[in-house]
Amino acid sequence: MSKAISVVVIGRSLNQQERTRLRSASHIPLAIVAELPNAPQVLDELNRLRPQAALVLLNGELNHTFQLVERIHQELPETAVICSSEDNSPDVILQSFRSGAMEFLRLPLVETEIASVFAKIEQTATKPEESHGRVIAVYASKGGCGTTFVTANLAASLARLSRKRACVIDLNLQAGDQPLYLGLEPNYSIHDIVRNFDRLDDQLIASYLTQRSKYLTLLAAPTEIGKDEDVRVEHVTRSIALLRAQTEYVVIDPPRMLNELTIAALDAADDLILLLTLDIPAIRSAKRALDIFARLGYDRSRVKVVINRYTKTPEFDLKQVGKVLETDVFATVANDYQAAISSINVGEPLVLSKTQSRIVHDFGTLASKLSGIRLPSENSEAPARPSRGGWTSLFGGKR
Ligand SMILES: Nc1ncnc2c1ncn2[C@@H]1O[C@H](COP(=O)(O)OP(=O)(O)OP(=O)(O)O)[C@@H](O)[C@H]1O
């Protein structure tokens, strides 16, 4: 699927309706990485963010705004400028194009126009940081569903299966638990990215990762209280873009609260794992999350419903759950509290340990379904069900 187009809005902040309309009208996901006033430092910010599109809302002194459009066009030729105004007189439109705008959008925004403008930008925009890396966000709208546990183990499984790099991003900025689950003591965190954002590049961000192994790293949440407050959307979006360019799998543990930062992470995700447990509150909460995803314009194909702590029960048939959620269940992870809690207590992802648990097999299956890489125990005639512990015996005995 297409990667999100990064967009900076200039002139004023969008209102909720405009933001929703932009997101849902474009067939290509949009990541609004910043909303900036038309102030002198706008060009510095744009140089830093290097968005694929700049949406300039024409307000205030028009000549001044057109000068800005001209400068963006000259200094950032890779950024497509879209001018937008309630005044769609021929004069304003002509002046926009003369200043270097590639497109013009009427205000209030019209969905068909948004769709066609971003489709054109998608075709022409150059994407310097795009690479094959895949971003997977594991989201649960209800607490305690196992997001942190699943993120850590899924990243470890993907790294093992692919023998390529996987990086966990912990966006639980106030209380990130990933170091505990991965058995790490980070010296750096996303706060270092905020402090050095001016000079952030692929090498600097790599130096802020904590290594679990050659293939598994963590971008930790701030370890000190109060350091979370400075993290903004552009820090999250740029970090994901840079990590995607150097890592095969970026697996994000976002907070449950759907704030701007969480939405920025979900926007950037190729796969959005909606995690739930089989109980009424979690199912209802997942249903609400799916409605919100639809309003945010997320394509259903990106959303994968995964049931954690799964035990077969007569009350909750997976098919029924799929019907309620109007989306088939993509995968399940078995319930094994003893194995899960022991792995957390010793700080070793379960899938890297020698523990025999159905959970290990289930993470193998999930990683395989997401990556398209076959589990080593599968053969073409007899896919599905490796024997209990098959995944462990193939991969788990080395540590
Ligand atoms: N598949 C599983 N089987 C048994 N226990 C599990 C499983 N997955 C997670 N748990 C347990 O559930 C508890 C909560 O897990 P976790 O911290 O990952 O949840 P969370 O969704 O990240 O919570 P929070 O909302 O607080 O961030 C942990 O004690 C963990 O051991």
Ligand SMILES: [Mg+2]
């Ligand atoms: Mg958590």
